[in-house]
Amino acid sequence: MKTDELVSMLAQGDIAVPSHTASKRIGLALTSGIMLSFSLMLLVLGIRPDLMRAMELPMFWVKLLFALSFGLIGLIAVSRLSRPGVPLKKLPWAFSIPISLIWLWSLVLLVQAHPAQRLSLVLGDTWAVCPALIALLAAPIFAVAMGAVRSLAPTQLPQAGAAVGLMAGGWGAVVYCLHCPEMSAPFIGTWYLLGIMIPTLLGALLGKTLLRW
Amino acid sequence: MTEQAELNTNEVMLHGLLLQSLKGNTQTYQQFLKELARLLRGYFRRRLTALPDEVEDLVQESLLAIHNKRHTYDVTQPVTAWIYAIAKYKLIDLMRRRERQDQWNDPFDETCEFATPSDDEATDALRDVHLLLKQLPDRMRLPIIHTKLEGLSVAEAAERTGLTESAVKVGVHRGLKALHNLLRGTP
Numbered sequence: 001m002k003t004d005e006l007v008s009m010l011a012q013g014d015i016a017v018p019s020h021t022a023s024k025r026i027g028l029a030l031t032s033g034i035m036l037s038f039s040l041m042l043l044v045l046g047i048r049p050d051l052m053r054a055m056e057l058p059m060f061w062v063k064l065l066f067a068l069s070f071g072l073i074g075l076i077a078v079s080r081l082s083r084p085g086v087p088l089k090k091l092p093w094a095f096s097i098p099i100s101l102i103w104l105w106s107l108v109l110l111v112q113a114h115p116a117q118r119l120s121l122v123l124g125d126t127w128a129v130c131p132a133l134i135a136l137l138a139a140p141i142f143a144v145a146m147g148a149v150r151s152l153a154p155t156q157l158p159q160a161g162a163a164v165g166l167m168a169g170g171w172g173a174v175v176y177c178l179h180c181p182e183m184s185a186p187f188i189g190t191w192y193l194l195g196i197m198i199p200t201l202l203g204a205l206l207g208k209t210l211l212r213w
Numbered sequence: 214m215t216e217q218a219e220l221n222t223n224e225v226m227l228h229g230l231l232l233q234s235l236k237g238n239t240q241t242y243q244q245f246l247k248e249l250a251r252l253l254r255g256y257f258r259r260r261l262t263a264l265p266d267e268v269e270d271l272v273q274e275s276l277l278a279i280h281n282k283r284h285t286y287d288v289t290q291p292v293t294a295w296i297y298a299i300a301k302y303k304l305i306d307l308m309r310r311r312e313r314q315d316q317w318n319d320p321f322d323e324t325c326e327f328a329t330p331s332d333d334e335a336t337d338a339l340r341d342v343h344l345l346l347k348q349l350p351d352r353m354r355l356p357i358i359h360t361k362l363e364g365l366s367v368a369e370a371a372e373r374t375g376l377t378e379s380a381v382k383v384g385v386h387r388g389l390k391a392l393h394n395l396l397r398g399t400p
Contacts, residue, residue, distance in 0.1 A: 001342035006273050007246040009342075010280045010389075013360040014367060014382065021284035036322030081284045084298030153282040155302040212306075213278075 003029050014184045029148035030167065034051035037175045041137055047181040066188055067173035070196050071100040074167025078145065081160040088159075095166075097105055102189035109185055110142030124182040127191050133179075134195025138165075138172030142199050146210050154211050161207020162200050169196030223252065228292045235283065240277060247297065250276060256300050267307065270340055270396070275303045277393040310398065345395040353388030356381040 001011075041047075057087045073094050080086045110118050124130075145164045154160035173192050182188070234242035253272045261268050279299055286295050290324060346354060351374075359370035360381065371378045 001273075003250050003269060003273055003276070006276055006342055007243060007250060009357075009361045010276065011239050011243035011246055012362070012364055013239070013385070014237070015234060015242050015283075017235045017284045019235075019288075022287070076277075083287050083295070085294030085296075085303065086287060086290055100325060153278075153285040153299065153302075196345070200267050205336075213282075 025148050029144045033144040034171050036140035037172055038138045041175050041179055047178050048181050063188050064177045066098050066102055067170055067177055070166055071170030071174055074170050077163035078167050081156060081163050082149050082154050084153050084155045087093055088172050102185055105185040106189045121184045122186045122190055126182060130191040131195035131198060134173045134176050135198040137175050138168040138199040141171050142168035157207040157211045158204045160211055161203035165199035165203025169199040189212040224293045231292055241294055253300055260304060271303060271307055274396045275300055281389055281393055340396055345392055349388050349391055353384045353391060356384035357388045360385055
């Protein structure tokens with residue numbers, strides 16, 4: 001077929017595209033992923049029994065905000081990397097803001113704390129399961145979002161995969177906040193971050209195979 | 214005209230055409246795709262000097278890709294950046310596929326150097342979309358033939374094929390996606 005014929009063929013018929021199709025698709029994937037993740041949390045882990053009281057403490061919100069910041073940075077990165085030719089600009093730097101803030105705060109806390117208490121500030125009671133559970137809650141978001149991004153047009157596949165993983169990890173951690181009893185900054189700056197990094201790394205590694213089109 | 218100035222004129226023209234096209238204007242879309250083909254041909258020809266035979270195939274594959282992915286264009290962004298990002302992706306994809314092939318076959322680079330075509334010939338691709346179209350199942354092939362080649366409306370195509378109107382639309386959509394994959398050489 002000559003290229004001119006292909007052009008005529010493609011231009012024929014119903015070619016209109018509703019506006020904001022791409023944003024809507026990402027939004028829909030994220031919302032349904034979060035709902036799946038939330039159901040999974042209810043089913044497997046359950047909401048922490050003292051949630052109402054915990055919500056009165058600033059630390060609960062700091063934790064939520066920390067997780068949320070990665071979810072939002074991931075979301076912006078996903079929407080940029082799903083569209084060809086849209087630059088990331090300074091977004092990768094935004095990533096370092098929540099990390100440096102929580103590490104700075106952790107450092108102050110650890111210096112002030114009694115030496116005997118320092119380790120328990122970092123490890124809490126649940127360090128051994130926290131990253132894995134965040135990764136577990138990120139999984140449904142990861143799966144749904146990968147599908148959505150593939151239906152768009154990512155051109156830098158490892159980066160796009162990492163962005164999907166970051167978004168999934170961030171929102172998975174937000175959901176996990178409703179279950180997790182830990183309330184110390186050093187804990188969050190270590191194990192939450194690690195939990196969010198698991199799907200991010202996985203996304204970067206799998207991007208090339210999962211997102212090809 | 215300098216390259217930058219040329220890029221700017223292309224940008225303004227293509228942006229205008231695509232905006233109208235995304236609202237459903239088939240005339241501006243035809244014009245857009247024609248300009249797009251010209252742009253892509255130049256882009257690939259400059260980069261595939263050793264593989265002139267691949268140029269038109271890649272132009273057609275990219276046209277299909279851009280058509281199938283037209284919903285990813287953000288109207289606030291430069292359209293040329295969008296186009297060249299897809300073109301670059303397609304070029305890298307082709308190189309990767311060939312690299313894999315060349316592990317099994319000896320490349321025959323020397324023979325290609327004398328066969329550089331001029332600008333107005335070679336708009337025929339090696340892989341024929343007509344033939345590829347025949348490989349698609351009826352539920353994709355017939356909607357494409359009726360609405361995209363014979364120019365019937367979705368309703369008329371639905372009547373001809375006995376499919377519902379939404380099945381016709383889905384068939385066209387999936388069919389063009391499948392066609393793109395066939396053209397790309399991945400079934």
